[in-house]
Amino acid sequence: MLNQLTISELTAKLAARDVSAREITQACLDQINRVDGQIHAFISHDAADALAQADAIDKEISAGANHHQKPLLGMPIAIKDVIAVKNHPLNCGSKLLGNFISPYDATVIQKLKAAGAIVFGRLNMDEFAMGSSTENSAFGLTRNPWDTSRIPGGSSGGSAAAVAAHECIATLGSDTGGSIRQPAALCGCVGLKPTYGRVSRYGLVAFASSLDQIGPFTKDVTDAATLLEVLSGVDPADSTSVPQPVPNYRAALNGQIKGLKLGIAKEFMVGGLDPEVKQAVDAAVKQLEKLGAEIVEVSLPHTDYAVATYYIIATAEASANLARFDGVRYCARVDGADPIEMYSKTRGAGFGPEVKRRIILGTYVLSSGYYDAYYLRAQKVRTLIRNDFLKAFEKVDAIVTPTTPTAAFKAGEKSGDPLQMYLSDIFTISCNLAGIPGISVPCGFTTSPKLPIGLQFLGKPFGEETILKLAHAYEQSTSWHKERAKLD
Amino acid sequence: MAAAEIDVKYVAHLARLALSPEEEKTLSSQLGNILGYIEKLKEADVTNVEPTAHAFPMVNVTREDVARPSMPNEDALRNAPAKANGLFMVPKIVE
Numbered sequence: 287m288l289n290q291l292t293i294s295e296l297t298a299k300l301a302a303r304d305v306s307a308r309e310i311t312q313a314c315l316d317q318i319n320r321v322d323g324q325i326h327a328f329i330s331h332d333a334a335d336a337l338a339q340a341d342a343i344d345k346e347i348s349a350g351a352n353h354h355q356k357p358l359l360g361m362p363i364a365i366k367d368v369i370a371v372k373n374h375p376l377n378c379g380s381k382l383l384g385n386f387i388s389p390y391d392a393t394v395i396q397k398l399k400a401a402g403a404i405v406f407g408r409l410n411m412d413e414f415a416m417g418s419s420t421e422n423s424a425f426g427l428t429r430n431p432w433d434t435s436r437i438p439g440g441s442s443g444g445s446a447a448a449v450a451a452h453e454c455i456a457t458l459g460s461d462t463g464g465s466i467r468q469p470a471a472l473c474g475c476v477g478l479k480p481t482y483g484r485v486s487r488y489g490l491v492a493f494a495s496s497l498d499q500i501g502p503f504t505k506d507v508t509d510a511a512t513l514l515e516v517l518s519g520v521d522p523a524d525s526t527s528v529p530q531p532v533p534n535y536r537a538a539l540n541g542q543i544k545g546l547k548l549g550i551a552k553e554f555m556v557g558g559l560d561p562e563v564k565q566a567v568d569a570a571v572k573q574l575e576k577l578g579a580e581i582v583e584v585s586l587p588h589t590d591y592a593v594a595t596y597y598i599i600a601t602a603e604a605s606a607n608l609a610r611f612d613g614v615r616y617c618a619r620v621d622g623a624d625p626i627e628m629y630s631k632t633r634g635a636g637f638g639p640e641v642k643r644r645i646i647l648g649t650y651v652l653s654s655g656y657y658d659a660y661y662l663r664a665q666k667v668r669t670l671i672r673n674d675f676l677k678a679f680e681k682v683d684a685i686v687t688p689t690t691p692t693a694a695f696k697a698g699e700k701s702g703d704p705l706q707m708y709l710s711d712i713f714t715i716s717c718n719l720a721g722i723p724g725i726s727v728p729c730g731f732t733t734s735p736k737l738p739i740g741l742q743f744l745g746k747p748f749g750e751e752t753i754l755k756l757a758h759a760y761e762q763s764t765s766w767h768k769e770r771a772k773l774d
Numbered sequence: 775m776a777a778a779e780i781d782v783k784y785v786a787h788l789a790r791l792a793l794s795p796e797e798e799k800t801l802s803s804q805l806g807n808i809l810g811y812i813e814k815l816k817e818a819d820v821t822n823v824e825p826t827a828h829a830f831p832m833v834n835v836t837r838e839d840v841a842r843p844s845m846p847n848e849d850a851l852r853n854a855p856a857k858a859n860g861l862f863m864v865p866k867i868v869e
Contacts, residue, residue: 389849482829496828525835526828594812605789612790615862619855625864626790634792639800642791646801647808649789650780660812665825667818672826705807721829747830 288313289452290770293361293509296455297353300360307347307360310455311340311404314362318407318453321773324434327448329367329425330375331407336362339404351402357512359402364454366445367408368415369500370489371395378491379411379423379441382611382636384618392489393521394458394500401516409444409457413638414608415465415493417441418710421701422640429697430473431771433735436694439469442503446473449503450738450771456513457503462493463596464689464714466501467726471689471740474728474769476757477503478510481748482721483528485514486521494603495526497596497718506767507727507758511535514750530748538751539758544578546756549682553589554713560692566730566739567688570760574686577759584678584685588670592716593708595671598651598664599719605648611636643704672720679746684753687713689726689740713742723750727757728766738766780805 288296288310299305315333322328343351343360353359365371368378370388372395377383391399398405412422420428420443428443430436431451438447442459446469449457459466461479470477478501485500492498502513515536520529550571555564575581613619613632620635622628637645651660678685691712700707717724722744729741741760745753761767782798782805793801847860856863 384853384855386853389845389852483832522837526830526832528830528832588818591815591818594815597808598812598815609790613855614864615850616853617855622865625867628865629790630792633790634794637791639797642793642797643801643804645789645791646780646782646785647805650785650805653785653788660815662825663815663818663820665827666820666823667815668826669823670818670820672829704804705811708808719829 307343336406356402364407393486412441439472474738488523494600549584601648693737
């Protein structure tokens with residue numbers, strides 16, 4: 287079953303000419319045909335195009351191309367429906383965009399292609415990346431491969447479910463308040479949100495510009511390091527990308543975590559934390575200690591304000607970013623007597639309930655008379671949250687937390703109560719506000735039903751090497767990442 | 775906690791977003807709840823705290839002033855709901 291293997295395993299097989307890129311791609315397409323009717327990770331995919339790319343890669347390999355030059359040679363990688371792939375549809379999980387076809391490649395897509403990846407498929411998501419369960423997609427529910435009555439998390443639910451169901455080798459997602467790490471935790475795969483500015487966002491449809499980052503979903507930590515190295519780097523097309531050198535991330539995965547100081551934030555270990563999640567995380571912390579990490583208690587005193595701060599800043603930025611969807615240059619236009627009526631009707635008909643809710647909230651907190659009380663105050667509290675982390679990182683090399691307070695919940699369980707849904711992001715949100723990197727790795731399962739639990743490592747700005755090293759050392763000392771969802 | 779009530783109709787107008795009367799009603803009660811929760815920010819002491827707009831603000835990001843090809847007209851118009859003569863068409867703006 288080639289589709290079940292990792293990038294490193296497939297690299298070895300391709301290099302030895304044991305398999306072809308076409309065989310790998312066909313194995314993924316077969317798995318999609320077999321299981322995606324139940325999972326619905328994909329909104330669409332073009333099998334013929336994927337196979338044509340695979341054939342081109344096989345020719346390159348016969349002509350001498352190798353994985354030193356092109357680290358993703360022959361790897362089928364599927365993309366969240368919020369990142370532009372030239373000549374492929376782009377809908378952001380919304381019906382608003384109609385039959386939109388991307389006129390150009392996002393920088394991360396150019397990088398994947400240059401590294402030899404087979405870029406295919408549009409993965410389901412909460413509309414415009416707003417949500418924590420993928421229930422807000424206009425294209426229907428994505429199901430959790432571990433229990434199809436449950437949600438896969440969100441907003442990158444399709445990206446996580448596709449990896450967990452072995453429908454492709456890796457995927458890309460985006461993370462504004464946890465949208466990579468939370469679904470990775472709930473589906474039992476690895477999800478990495480890089481430091482703000484590490485990866486170019488050119489070609490990513492903007493949700494909240496001061497928070498959004500693109501990152502990978504993979505089957506193990508080594509593959510996450512491989513992908514991060516390909517995706518990272520400054521980009522003239524994204525003025526917020528940071529000109530920081532890109533290290534060889536895989537070289538950091540040497541198991542040497544002895545003496546690393548690992549912080550536990552007491553504010554993250556309380557309130558609403560499921561006992562089984564707590565037990566799994568406590569056991570993981572003991573394991574890390576056994577591997578040589580030094581556990582240190584740290585305090586992030588403003589954690590309790592993170593969700594409120596986030597929902598002011600993210601909605602304010604979204605209300606401005608989403609102004610472009612007005613029916614002039616794209617979108618399924620609804621005619622009006624004048625342009626304003628056309629904008630209003632197009633947006634009213636095209637956006638779903640959660641997007642409307644956030645546009646109204648964001649417009650309100652920016653409106654005259656409320657700006658200082660909400661938006662400006664939230665930006666100040668954001669400074670306090672960021673300073674909490676910077677202060678903690680004077681004492682420790684990384685911080686370890688649960689990724690989510692509970693395992694995957696049932697479809698429909700929280701969709702009627704937006705505030706409860708927002709609170710499910712409580713452990714992932716501060717990372718985006720502080721702009722630091724975070725990774726989620728599997729750290730156990732609940733007993734009945736058997737659902738994955740995620741462990742989150744948060745690092746210093748541009749400290750991806752350290753969190754990858756810790757996550758890798760932990761992963762290699764456990765077998766959680768080898769467990770597979772049963773799908774029949 | 776009591777919070778300000780959102781005048782949803784007015785804010786929807788600012789956002790150029792047509793809402794049905796049912797949507798206005800639902801949003802009004804849901805946003806009341808969310809604003810109630812957000813009120814907790816008022817407890818935080820932000821005296822002398824500078825606001826953060828970006829975690830890593832990059833200033834004066836410039837590039838060489840060299841002409842380079844832009845997106846071809848047909849690509850830019852590819853997704854246009856209405857177009858003519860290489861331009862986007864919109865409803866009449868001036869009488």
